[in-house]
Amino acid sequence: MDGNKQEKEDKLSFEEKLEKTVELPALDFFKINFISFLVPLYVCLSLFLLFEYGFINLFSIPPIIHIFTLPVVFLILYYIYLIILIEFTALWARSWNKKSPPKEGVFKRVLDDVNSEEGKLMKYYHKRGFIIKYPMWLTSKSPFPWLINRTLRRISHNKIGKNVIYNDSYVGLEFTDIGDNSFFYPTSSLSSHAVNTIFGKITMIEIKIGENNTFYPGTIMGCGALSTNDVVIYPNTVLHKNWRGKPGKLYYQGSPGRPIDEEYKS
Numbered sequence: 113m114d115g116n117k118q119e120k121e122d123k124l125s126f127e128e129k130l131e132k133t134v135e136l137p138a139l140d141f142f143k144i145n146f147i148s149f150l151v152p153l154y155v156c157l158s159l160f161l162l163f164e165y166g167f168i169n170l171f172s173i174p175p176i177i178h179i180f181t182l183p184v185v186f187l188i189l190y191y192i193y194l195i196i197l198i199e200f201t202a203l204w205a206r207s208w209n210k211k212s213p214p215k216e217g218v219f220k221r222v223l224d225d226v227n228s229e230e231g232k233l234m235k236y237y238h239k240r241g242f243i244i245k246y247p248m249w250l251t252s253k254s255p256f257p258w259l260i261n262r263t264l265r266r267i268s269h270n271k272i273g274k275n276v277i278y279n280d281s282y283v284g285l286e287f288t289d290i291g292d293n294s295f296f297y298p299t300s301s302l303s304s305h306a307v308n309t310i311f312g313k314i315t316m317i318e319i320k321i322g323e324n325n326t327f328y329p330g331t332i333m334g335c336g337a338l339s340t341n342d343v344v345i346y347p348n349t350v351l352h353k354n355w356r357g358k359p360g361k362l363y364y365q366g367s368p369g370r371p372i373d374e375e376y377k378s
Contacts, residue, residue, distance in 0.1 A: 141242050148204070148246060152196035156189045187255070194259055197247050202266040205240055212236040214269055214316075216287060221307065221314045234314070244268055244285055252278070264288070273323065281327070284319055291323035291341065300327040300345075304335045306353060315353065345369060 163185060168178055212232045225231040244267045251259040260278055264270040268285055273292035284302035296302075306315045317336035325339055330348040333339075337355040345351065346365035357364060361371035 141239075144204070144239070144243050145246055148197060148201050148243065151200050152193045155196050156193045159192065160185070160189060190254065191256055194247070194251055194254060194256060195262075197250070198259065198263050198266050201243050201247055205243060205267050208236045208239055209269075214240070214286065216317050218313055218315045221312060237314075237316075240268060241285055248283065248285070252280070284333075287316060287318040287335075288321070289318055290321045291325065293323055294321055294325040294327075296327045297329045297331075299329045300331045302333050306335050317354070346372070 167173070173181075212235070214237070215233065219233060220230045222228055222231040222234055226235050244263065247263050247267065248260065251257065251263050257278070260283065261272045261276055264272050264283060264285075270284070270286060271289040273290055273294065275293045276290050277294075278296045280298040281296040282299075282301035282303075283296075284304045287304035288302055302319055304316060304319045308315065315335050319333055319335065320338045321333075322339050322341035322343060324342045326344045327333070328345060328347040328349075331345045331351070332349075333345075333351040334353040334355065336353050337351045339345070339351070339357060342362050343357060344363050346363065348367070349365050349369045350367040351364075351369045355368060357369075358371050363372050364370060365372050
């Protein structure tokens with residue numbers, strides 16, 4: 113009797129979990145990446161054919177010169193591909209923003225009711241996060257890494273100052289405000305959102321970083337955190353959600369980040 117009761121409870125528990133399980137629209141996400149990849153590719157292919165038949169053949173360029181010009185042409189076309197990719201995906205993202213404008217706050221992580229306000233917000237939040245990843249990865253691995261900042265500005269709603277350098281670090285995909293001349297070492301990380309529980313709530317609050325900030329390897333800055341100008345965050349430091357520094361203190365280390373004496377900063 114007890115065994116049957118336990119079996120029914122386990123079955124009920126499994127069914128409840130199954131109801132909460134949400135499958136993301138993989139086909140929709142595949143379509144987004146596929147189209148984003150193809151549109152700039154076709155444009156660059158057209159430009160390459162125009163170069164071959166409208167310049168090389170038309171002016172009878174010698175083969176040896178043609179061979180030496182190809183690497184330069186391919187590099188230029190790669191740059192053009194990245195620019196078109198960024199602008200095309202930005203156009204797509206802006207159409208989603210009209211349907212569901214990005215918002216800061218704490219929201220229920222509704223995944224199975226896209227007709228509700230928070231369900232729609234979550235739907236387009238995931239789409240925005242998905243569509244930006246391909247151009248982010250491609251620009252970061254390209255010979256033109258400064259295009260990461262263009263990607264963050266154009267596709268998502270970020271404010272990136274001048275001479276901001278990401279050095280193989282984890283960027284904040286949205287809701288980041290970064291001052292001029294900030295530098296991020298490898299493995300440093302920004303995250304303007306935090307998932308409290310898998311079926312609970314999600315927090316999305318802007319990260320604000322002052323000018324001339326330096327983030328060393330292994331640092332993490334969470335949503336709602338704020339740093340002032342000229343701040344240095346030393347390795348393996350955690351700036352938790354809504355973190356604030358101390359007035360007049362510029363050097364921080366630890367978990368959570370605490371001020372360190374100036375004589376130890378070097």
